Amino acid sequence: MENLEFRFTAQPVKPAAGAALCGVVGSGNLEILIRPGDEADACTVVVKTSARGFGKIWEAVIAEFASRHPVGGTRIAINDMGATPAVVSLRLGQALGDYTGGAQ
Amino acid sequence: MNAPHSPGAWDTRRQGRMRRIERAASLGVARQVPASRIGELLEAVIEPGDRVCLEGNNQKQADFLSEALADCNPERLHDLHMVQSVLALPSHVDLFERGIASKLDFSFSGPQGSRLARLVQDRQIEIGAIHTYLELFGRYFVDLTPNVCLIAAQSADAAGNLYTGPNTEDTPAIVEATAFKGGIVIAQVNELVDKLPRVDVPADWVDFYVLAPRPNYIEPLFTRDPAQITDVQVLMAMMALKGIYAEYGVKRLNHGIGFDTAAIELLLPTYATELGLKGKICTHWALNPHPTLIPAIESGCVESIHSFGSEVGMENYIAARSDVFFTGADGSMRSNRAFSQTAGLYACDMFIGSTLQIDLAGNSSTATLGRITGFGGAPNMGSDPHGRRHASPAWLKAGREAGGPDAIRGRKLVMQMVETFREHMAPVFVEELDAWKLKESMSMDLPPIMIYGDDVTHIVTEEGIANLLLCRTPEEREQAIRGVAGFTPVGMARDRKMVEQLRQRGIIRRAEDLGIDPRRANRDLLAARSVKDLVRWSGGLYAPPARFRNW
Numbered sequence: 001m002e003n004l005e006f007r008f009t010a011q012p013v014k015p016a017a018g019a020a021l022c023g024v025v026g027s028g029n030l031e032i033l034i035r036p037g038d039e040a041d042a043c044t045v046v047v048k049t050s051a052r053g054f055g056k057i058w059e060a061v062i063a064e065f066a067s068r069h070p071v072g073g074t075r076i077a078i079n080d081m082g083a084t085p086a087v088v089s090l091r092l093g094q095a096l097g098d099y100t101g102g103a104q
Numbered sequence: 105m106n107a108p109h110s111p112g113a114w115d116t117r118r119q120g121r122m123r124r125i126e127r128a129a130s131l132g133v134a135r136q137v138p139a140s141r142i143g144e145l146l147e148a149v150i151e152p153g154d155r156v157c158l159e160g161n162n163q164k165q166a167d168f169l170s171e172a173l174a175d176c177n178p179e180r181l182h183d184l185h186m187v188q189s190v191l192a193l194p195s196h197v198d199l200f201e202r203g204i205a206s207k208l209d210f211s212f213s214g215p216q217g218s219r220l221a222r223l224v225q226d227r228q229i230e231i232g233a234i235h236t237y238l239e240l241f242g243r244y245f246v247d248l249t250p251n252v253c254l255i256a257a258q259s260a261d262a263a264g265n266l267y268t269g270p271n272t273e274d275t276p277a278i279v280e281a282t283a284f285k286g287g288i289v290i291a292q293v294n295e296l297v298d299k300l301p302r303v304d305v306p307a308d309w310v311d312f313y314v315l316a317p318r319p320n321y322i323e324p325l326f327t328r329d330p331a332q333i334t335d336v337q338v339l340m341a342m343m344a345l346k347g348i349y350a351e352y353g354v355k356r357l358n359h360g361i362g363f364d365t366a367a368i369e370l371l372l373p374t375y376a377t378e379l380g381l382k383g384k385i386c387t388h389w390a391l392n393p394h395p396t397l398i399p400a401i402e403s404g405c406v407e408s409i410h411s412f413g414s415e416v417g418m419e420n421y422i423a424a425r426s427d428v429f430f431t432g433a434d435g436s437m438r439s440n441r442a443f444s445q446t447a448g449l450y451a452c453d454m455f456i457g458s459t460l461q462i463d464l465a466g467n468s469s470t471a472t473l474g475r476i477t478g479f480g481g482a483p484n485m486g487s488d489p490h491g492r493r494h495a496s497p498a499w500l501k502a503g504r505e506a507g508g509p510d511a512i513r514g515r516k517l518v519m520q521m522v523e524t525f526r527e528h529m530a531p532v533f534v535e536e537l538d539a540w541k542l543k544e545s546m547s548m549d550l551p552p553i554m555i556y557g558d559d560v561t562h563i564v565t566e567e568g569i570a571n572l573l574l575c576r577t578p579e580e581r582e583q584a585i586r587g588v589a590g591f592t593p594v595g596m597a598r599d600r601k602m603v604e605q606l607r608q609r610g611i612i613r614r615a616e617d618l619g620i621d622p623r624r625a626n627r628d629l630l631a632a633r634s635v636k637d638l639v640r641w642s643g644g645l646y647a648p649p650a651r652f653r654n655w
Contacts, residue, residue, distance in 0.1 A: 054529075060591050068616075084525050085591040086336045086566035093615075093622035102621060 004047040004055055006062055011070035012040045016101030023091040030080040030088060032095040037075040049080035061085050065092045074099070117286030120251070124149040124288055125311065135264050136296075137314045142172045145312060147180045149288050150252050155185045156205070157250035157278050161237075161441060162190050162212060162325050162480065163392075163413040164271040168292045168316035169254035174198040185209070187248045189237060189274055189441075190480075191216045192323070200229045209248055210478060211235050217475035224476065224546050234476070234552060236483045238445045241274075244281035253282040253289055256320040257313075259300055260293040264307035267300040270414030270422065270437035271322060275305065277442040283309040294319040301434035324416035324649050326392040328366040331634045336566050339615060339625035340521060341367035344456070345376050347569045347618050348562055349385045352498040352517060356388045358448040358485045360457030364521045366396040368456075370630040373403035390447040390485070393418040393429065393437075395648065399631035399641045401428055411437065412444040412481070417652075421645035441481075448485035453498040454517040455485040459554060460526065461537050464582045464594065466557030466572055468520055469539040476546065479554050486555040488516040502561060505573040515573065518555065521564045524590035531592035532565075533585065557581075563588055567595070568614040575611060587612045 020034045037044055045062050065071070076095075083091070127148040137145050146169075150156060158173065159166040173181075174195040184205040191197065191213035199205040200223050209232035213220050223229040235243070244250065255278055258269035268275050283289050291305075291313040345368060348354070359365040372386055382405050389409045391397070395418060400406050410430050414422070414437055422429045422437045431437050448455065459468035470477050492499070492514070499514030506515050522532045539551035563570045563585060570588045575581040580602075587603035589595030606612045615622060632638045635652045 057591050060596060064591075068614075084336075084523065084529070086523050086525065087334075089566065089590075090336055090339055090622055090625060094625070097621060097623040102623070 002049050002052045002055070004049065004058055006045045006059055008043050008063055008066035009041055010043045010066045010072040012072040013070050013074055013100060015099055017099055020095045020098035022095035022098060025079045025081050028082055028084070028087065030078055030083040030091055032091050033077040034095050034099045035075045037073050039073065041072040043071040043074050043076065045076045045078065047078045047080060051080070051082045057085060061088050065089065069096055071096065121286045121288060124151070128312070135312055137312050139168070139314055139317050142169070142314050143176055145290070146173055147176050149290070150181055150184070152181060153183045153185070154251040155187050155248060157244070157253040157282065158186060158188045158196065159253065159255040159274055159278055160188060160190050160192055160196070161273050161413060162192060162214065163322055164256050164273055165193055165321045166254050166256035166292055167193055167195070167321045168314070168318070169290065170195040173254065174202060174204065176204060178203040182206070187240070187244065187250055189240060190214070191220060197223065206230060207232060209233055209235065209240065209243070211237050211240050212478035212480040214477055217477040220476045221474050221546070234478045236479055237441060237481045238449065238484045241277045241442050244277060249285045250278070250282045250287050252287060253278045255279060255289065255291045257291050257293045257305065259295045259297045260291065260313045261297060261300050264310045264313055265300055265303045266291055266293065266305040266310060266313070267302060268304040270419050270439060272304055272439045273413040274441045276440055279305055279309055290314070292316040292320060301436060302432045304438070322416055324652070326361055326394050326415045327417070327648065327652055328361070328363055328394070328396055329635050329652055330366065330370060330396060330630055330632045330637065333363050333367050333370070333627060333630060335625050335627060336523060337363055337367040338371070338627060338629055339620070339622065340364060340523070340564055340566055341371050342375055342620050342625060343569055343615055343618055344368055344519065344521060344564050345371060345381070346379060346620060347613055348517070348519060348564070349376070350379060350381055352453070352501050354385050354454045354498045354517060356452045356496070357386060357454040357456070358390045358452050359394070360455070360482060362458045364458055365456060366394070367630065369394060369396040369400055370632055372400035372405045373631040374629055377403065377405070390444050390452055393422055395635070395638050395646055396632070398638050398646060401425060402641050410444050410447055411439040412441040413439045416649050417647045420647065421642050424645050445481050445484050448481065449487070449489050450492055452485065452516070453496055454519065456519040456521055457482050457486055457555070458522055459520055460532065461534050462520060462522065462532055462563065462585065463534055463537050463557070464585055465578070466560040466563065466581065466585060467537060467553045468555045468560070469537045469551070469553050471539045471542050471552040473538050473541060476542070476552070478552070482554055486518045487559045488518065492516070502573055505571070515561060517561050518559050519562045519564060520555065520560055524565050524567065524592050524595060531594065533589035533592045533594035535594060565590060568612055568617070571611050574609065580606065580611070584611050
């Protein structure tokens with residue numbers, strides 16, 4: 001197990017739901033929970049992952065996500081079991097879609 | 105007038121053929137050879153140094169004859185030059201390890217790729233060249249004509265006529281080249297019958313046939329279980345359909361094998377139909393009978409399919425859908441690899457396949473260190489045929505994107521569809537293909553590149569679509585590739601500003617640029633989510649092999 005924490009500044013999000021949960025903790029997959037955060041222009045992310053040594057890629061994937069979408073004012077919790085960056089990006093997009101009701 | 109040849113020296117091949125037939129006759133065997141005497145026959149009709157074609161593609165295999173040849177005495181048979189489509193069976197490699205054969209010209213060696221690489225390094229084998237199927241078939245009629253071919257058929261009648269059934273595959277090309285240039289044709293058959301359903305190879309092209317102790321092996325290579333398709337593959341399939349198939353109006357195409365293309369096939373009755381694309385895309389195919397295409401066929405999305413070979417379990421379904429598939433008067437399918445490859449090369453507007461590595465110029469290769477895998481048919485279908493002269497909307501649009509409105513030719517659409525990382529986080533996008541190191545270690549003339557970068561028009565990954573037709577400089581091309589290479593080292597090293605400019609010009613398009621909601625990228629969008637679903641779609645006509653039956 002490895003625990004990672006990141007914080008990115010981002011445009012504020014317009015939530016449509018109180019929280020959004022996406023994905024499952026299964027081999028090659030992950031679970032993402034988006035909830036309201038404390039700062040309107042920042043996104044904090046906590047990752048618990050079964051695969052050690054991929055911190056740099058996690059940071060890059062989430063930074064890219066935060067730069068492409070307004071995600072300020074969120075707190076994202078991720079429980080991962082070896083998802084590829086492709087799966088992580090897709091699930092982040094899906095969770096955000098649920099959180100904002102489809103507005104990007 | 106000069107007369108360089110002495111009288112009678114114009115038919116040495118025919119004389120050689122008579123010599124071989126006489127040796128066989130002296131064994132006391134008739135044209136129908138007992139299985140127990142096949143080794144004697146092979147040693148009688150094959151001579152050291154002969155070019156021998158052993159039939160076997162990635163589907164049906166003349167496996168009994170291959171094992172019999174490998175069991176021959178290397179003191180009698182040696183230095184054979186094997187000219188064959190695929191090195192697939194252990195016995196194919198045994199031929200070289202046992203000193204019966206020494207030279208190989210071939211196309212593909214999937215499962216035997218590592219053993220083949222070892223033989224090359226140990227200098228137990230000389231590789232002439234790795235070909236595409238059409239290239240190799242072409243050379244059968246030019247400078248690699250077999251002296252003897254060993255083929256596989258479903259059944260023979262008493263006269264020696266052969267029925268090859270749905271898996272005709274390479275047989276016509278091999279037999280034609282051998283029988284009409286003084287060669288010997290030997291067939292293994294699964295059964296002897298009084299009357300064949302139809303004659304695929306006439307008896308007077310066949311010298312010997314043998315009832316094999318067991319039916320020839322056929323690999324169900326084209327079956328993909330929908331249960332293994334991932335949400336990421338669904339996303340990529342949505343992008344391909346909306347961003348490429350729809351925009352170019354691709355009606356005539358070939359799909360490579362894989363879960364990526366299976367996902368596209370399973371979205372035709374759902375997502376593509378919802379986009380109003382039914383009848384506007386994917387109507388005519390050069391394609392093996394992929395079970396994952398059943399829902400699209402049943403939904404009326406597909407008009408015609410010509411196949412390289414058949415697929416295990418699809419026989420009854422194909423026979424019941426003769427408007428779609430090519431079938432004989434007897435009702436069963438007739439495939440033909442040479443014709444289907446020609447169709448894929450010249451008559452299709454698009455090829456879409458996958459690969460293991462892509463470099464910054466878009467060159468792709470499935471060769472990795474320690475494995476010589478070859479190409480099969482992908483380079484034929486995945487290349488822009490400069491001999492093409494007929495136009496179609498898709499071909500013209502692609503040509504004009506590349507060459508401007510006054511372009512004097514169109515372009516074949518050649519798509520590579522990959523996730524940026526393979527299993528074990530191996531990046532697909534690389535600075536240099538392993539093919540180059542393989543070229544050095546194997547002393548090859550050329551790196552084994554499957555699809556050349558200048559033939560590739562689009563690369564689709566989970567990160568989006570790169571349209572290489574619209575790139576105007578090598579730098580733009582490199583950044584377009586980096587721009588869809590995601591979080592691989594190649595992708596991370598992209599010039600962000602330039603990638604953003606390429607995106608504004610529509611050269612790179614992400615899912616959101618295409619108006620695709622990632623929440624819909626879900627397996628629920630697949631028309632079938634299991635093999636059982638496919639059976640249900642087929643009305644019970646599709647009979648999957650046991651290994652795909654998990655219910």
